[in-house]
Amino acid sequence: MAHQWRGVIREYFDRLPFNEGDPIITLGEGGTPLILAPALAKLLDVGQVHLKYEGMNPTGSFKDRGMTTAVSKAALHGAKAVIAASTGNTSAAAAAYAVAAGMQSVVLVPAGKISWGKLSQAVAHKAQILQVKGNFDDCLRLARELSQGYPVFLVNSVNPDRLQGQKTAAFEVFDALGYAPDLHAMPLGNAGNISAYHLGYKEEREIGRISQMPKLWGIQAAGAAPFITGSPVLKPETIATAIRIGNPASWDLAQAAKTETDGAFGSVTDKEILWMHRFLSQETGVFVEPSSATGAAGLYKAFLQGTLPKVENIVITVTGHGLKDPDWALKTEAGKKIKPKKVAALATSVAEILGLEKNK
Numbered sequence: 222m223a224h225q226w227r228g229v230i231r232e233y234f235d236r237l238p239f240n241e242g243d244p245i246i247t248l249g250e251g252g253t254p255l256i257l258a259p260a261l262a263k264l265l266d267v268g269q270v271h272l273k274y275e276g277m278n279p280t281g282s283f284k285d286r287g288m289t290t291a292v293s294k295a296a297l298h299g300a301k302a303v304i305a306a307s308t309g310n311t312s313a314a315a316a317a318y319a320v321a322a323g324m325q326s327v328v329l330v331p332a333g334k335i336s337w338g339k340l341s342q343a344v345a346h347k348a349q350i351l352q353v354k355g356n357f358d359d360c361l362r363l364a365r366e367l368s369q370g371y372p373v374f375l376v377n378s379v380n381p382d383r384l385q386g387q388k389t390a391a392f393e394v395f396d397a398l399g400y401a402p403d404l405h406a407m408p409l410g411n412a413g414n415i416s417a418y419h420l421g422y423k424e425e426r427e428i429g430r431i432s433q434m435p436k437l438w439g440i441q442a443a444g445a446a447p448f449i450t451g452s453p454v455l456k457p458e459t460i461a462t463a464i465r466i467g468n469p470a471s472w473d474l475a476q477a478a479k480t481e482t483d484g485a486f487g488s489v490t491d492k493e494i495l496w497m498h499r500f501l502s503q504e505t506g507v508f509v510e511p512s513s514a515t516g517a518a519g520l521y522k523a524f525l526q527g528t529l530p531k532v533e534n535i536v537i538t539v540t541g542h543g544l545k546d547p548d549w550a551l552k553t554e555a556g557k558k559i560k561p562k563k564v565a566a567l568a569t570s571v572a573e574i575l576g577l578e579k580n581k
């Protein structure tokens with residue numbers, strides 16, 4: 222019988238706040254692979270590491286999980302337009318799902334701080350894009366004000382419908398493994414994702430599918446690490462633009478995720494992020510955008526410092542696809558641009574450059 226993954230609302234219908242007959246706006250999000258990564262298990266000296274590869278969502282990041290629920294709810298309420306503040310991936314998702322819903326999308330991005338891969342998605346899906354002279358936190362404040370005073374529907378993760386969709390990633394981890402990992406790490410920006418995993422795993426425990434919560438680890442970039450400094454960062458700076466956020470919206474939910482699971486927050490430098498970005502592509506075969514390498518980078522740092530708990534099973538969410546922000550892959554560690562060598566169109570020339578000897 223014909224079957225394909227139907228998107229997170231239909232796949233988890235009885236665990237989401239939807240009723241029969243509600244509009245469902247989907248692009249088939251979710252159902253992303255959980256990839257065994259022996260190279261990482263070796264690096265961290267633990268039994269097993271799996272990567273939850275959220276870059277495999279329709280617009281290339283986990284934001285699609287929350288956007289299907291947020292835009293479906295917007296449709297239920299008769300919205301004609303949605304608005305989102307974004308470091309890039311939320312705008313790509315909002316724009317695509319708005320098209321699927323037949324709505325207009327408005328996205329507010331911080332001027333000059335968004336990768337061209339993500340910007341191209343918003344443009345392709347005919348969003349009205351405004352570059353705000355300010356940072357992400359300014360964009361979010363504006364989006365909230367506009368949605369309160371004007372007929373535009375807010376689809377940022379301060380909208381609780383977003384977390385409902387995003388929690389399905391925790392369900393999928395259990396569905397794939399048959400158990401919950403001991404520790405689950407991810408990048409930490411506006412803190413919607415860690416809050417959603419917390420919600421998802423709590424629900425798994427309530428229905429008795431798991432007995433023990435995974436320790437939730439959220440890792441920030443050192444230049445944008447309010448959860449480490451303990452207060453908002455006024456001028457967040459990092460090459461990991463998806464987590465370049467100084468004043469996280471889901472502050473209390475993230476604190477609860479950490480304390481209630483005996484988890485941790487950490488931070489890593491841009492250099493450590495880029496090292497792990499390279500390791501993931503070169504040693505595990507998984508290509509992610511730099512921000513997405515932050516969770517693994519934080520675990521490796523903890524391992525080196527001797528603070529990684531002795532656990533058997535780890536899941537790391539890698540949040541977005543490498544093609545979102547490909548420039549970083551085209552540079553050496555020292556920052557030099559990488560260009561493929563030119564060669565004459567002759568087998569002997571190619572073989573010479575590759576150092577190959579002719580078969581006997």
Ligand SMILES: *Cc1c(COP(=O)(O)O)cnc(C)c1O
Pocket residue numbers: 282283284310311378408409410411412413414415463464510512513540541
């Ligand atoms: C949004 C995003 C994050 C941060 O997630 P939060 O929910 O804001 O903490 C991390 N990585 C990527 C690729 C993202 O798009």
